[in-house]
Amino acid sequence: MKPTESEMEILQVLWNKGQSSVRDVFETLDKKDVGYTTILKLMQIMHDKGMVTRDTSSKTHLYKAKLVKEEIQEKMLDRMIDSVYNGSTARLVMQALGNERASKAELDEIKAFLKKLEQN
Numbered sequence: 001m002k003p004t005e006s007e008m009e010i011l012q013v014l015w016n017k018g019q020s021s022v023r024d025v026f027e028t029l030d031k032k033d034v035g036y037t038t039i040l041k042l043m044q045i046m047h048d049k050g051m052v053t054r055d056t057s058s059k060t061h062l063y064k065a066k067l068v069k070e071e072i073q074e075k076m077l078d079r080m081i082d083s084v085y086n087g088s089t090a091r092l093v094m095q096a097l098g099n100e101r102a103s104k105a106e107l108d109e110i111k112a113f114l115k116k117l118e119q120n
Contacts, residue, residue, distance in 0.1 A: 001067060002075075007046055010039070011072070013067035014052065021060045 003011060013028045020028075027038045043063055046052045055062040075101055085091040096102070102110070 001049070001051065001081075003046075003051065005066070007051065008072075010046065011051065011065050011067060011069075014063060015069045016101070019055070019062045019064040020060055021062055023060075025063070038041060055103065 001013050007102065009029060010025055013025045017028065022036070022040045022043055025043065026036045029039065043052065045062070051065070051067050052063045055064070055067050081087060081089055081092055087093075097107075097110075
């Protein structure tokens with residue numbers, strides 16, 4: 001399953017908030033150039049694709065992500081590493097750390113993670 005950019009934005013809301021109505025997702029995204037009906041249609045398509053579940057037991061339909069966040073992140077990352085970095089995880093990491101967006105706390109967390117990997 002390969003979610004589009006718009007589908008990923010909706011999934012992020014559902015992963016963060018849990019079960020939500022279309023109105024909740026629309027208000028959370030707060031996009032000036034996208035209307036409510038566009039979000040509704042996208043979520044209906046996502047339901048048809050099996051990306052989300054829909055509870056229709058009340059007047060307001062509630063949607064919940066069916067896809068597991070970590071699995072999607074892993075698949076998308078693997079695809080990006082293969083296509084953009086020729087399969088080199090080291091290139092990806094050096095690019096990400098070289099852009100100076102990582103805070104000191106994030107760098108400390110990365111160092112601790114690397115130490116843990118070395119010990120295994």
